[in-house]
Amino acid sequence: MNIVLSINEKISPLQSVIILSIVILISSFFAISKSKTIKRLLIILASVSLIMAFYLNIYSFISMGSFSNFLLSFEYMQMIEVSIIIFSALNLLFFISIYNVDSSHFIKIMILFLFSTICAVFIVLARNSLFIFTSFAIFILTIFQLVTSLNLKMDKSRPYIFGYFLRPTLTVILFFFGFSLFYVATDFKDFNQIMQSEYISNPLIILGLIVFGIAVYIYFFLFPFQSPYMKLIKRSDYSSNAVIWFSYFPVGIFMFSKLDGLFSFFIEKNNLYLSIFFIAITFLCVLASSIGAFKTNSIRRIVSFLFLFFIGIFILNISMLSAGIITRISMSWFNISNIIMVLLSFIPIYSIISSIEKSTGSDSINNIRGFGRSNIYMCISLIVIFLSWFGFAYHINPFIKYFGSVNFLKMGIINMILLLAVAIAFIFLLINIFRIIFQFFRKPLTGAVEKIVFPKFLYIYVTLYALVILAIAVIGVLEILNINIEFINFKITQV
């Protein structure tokens, strides 16, 4: 036992990486196997390893505390981020297994997937700029290979895969250029050193940050550059869409959170022009994605637009920081809570809509007409999940606090416009939620709803998510009403 503990101490905080690497090693011996039994065994092994990685990640932080050296930094935020990555990886493994278990390349796909998870964990843990950059470049590479191998049978999607991955490649190259500018300004090896030094106001650092900002914007396919993302999502295999939504995007957000300390240094100065710039981008992203989702009948496109909407919410958080409504720490927590909310809602929605598309053969919204009449249980679960987006209303809370402390006449036009942006975003989100819920109770098209059959495990899967969302909602409402249930010390509304 002592040996195990000493090994655990020495490999901290890389336990999750070591466990996943062992599974990759074992799987590589069976890479060309087509036996269903071996595939099932490896799925179980990978699932168990991901659960263990999730547990050890939290356990090592609780038992050994934060860790930092020349290469790595493992603190409270990193622990949460790694947990999120592993949690979404577990769900992705589930989806990949459902849709690709019959593929002759399944084990290879699984190995690639585990590689991408390891790279994602490295991105979060990395502290050194060189380490951040290489793990990010290799992460993009593994995601490209994964998406390509998941679309082997989808010939039509191939040009769109290239089109899509030229953007993250450009992001990697711009990162390289940005790091070179940082090197020019100072020979520091990590962002914290730059923040604490007098070089922070160096114009080259600012130029480097602008390059990083552009790179992150391109990475997220935010408006008006969303074209390759929309085209690929519409045409690709459903499991590859899951990889993009639940692995590619969260990692981008964590990549941004690595830089948010530096960005915040400039954003927090409440520069008027900077605030106007961020609010303009927020308006563009929120409005364009909401209207785009409203004007299409394709479920894939609706979900894609709504995903971009929630990415736009991250820019809204930055705008709020820029206008002085929230602090940097609040912004980081807002981003984390936002990504948890997105994952908890989009994963079950994805599982249901992919199942509906598989049953009916098309992704038209008309397929879910009358769904609420034929499958009441699933419909209620879906409504609970959709209504969880009301949690987005927590963005109003900082405004209430801010306006409570400032004279109404002195709060400034920028803050008013920002509040307007939040209100518009919320209204459009409501419109989109009720548009979908309305479809559930419309008169069904003949023969469409009857085709929809869900596997039994999907009921359990969706129920679990609906229950988690309900529990979070109940705790949140109790906190807002100041009813102390003394269940946990952590307060959701404290953020």
Add this chain to the structure above:
Amino acid sequence: MNFQFIVFFNFLIFLMGVFGIFYSKDIISVFVSFQFIIISAVINFLSFSQFLYQSSLWGEIFVILGITSIYFLMFCIVYHVHIYLKMDSLDREALFREFKLFKITKSDWWGEDNI
């Protein structure tokens, strides 16, 4: 060599890369534009390592590892395009038509995107 000249030359190369990204239609031009930005970054690393940091090893290591990972990524994409081109010559036109990096179409904003 004049240090100022290196900086201006470097900036020119970077701008050429950025211009190429916005202007290029086919994949080869896009990759050439990428190369310009990479070269610009490499010049940054190496020249400043030489002039400011007394030939610090950090710049060289960053260049080697950075270049390796970027080219590995680009090689994978190019190799995949190569395989794709071999598959169906009819799709070749579609491939070259679709590669403008910042193309904006109405269907990405409004309505349906029909295949």
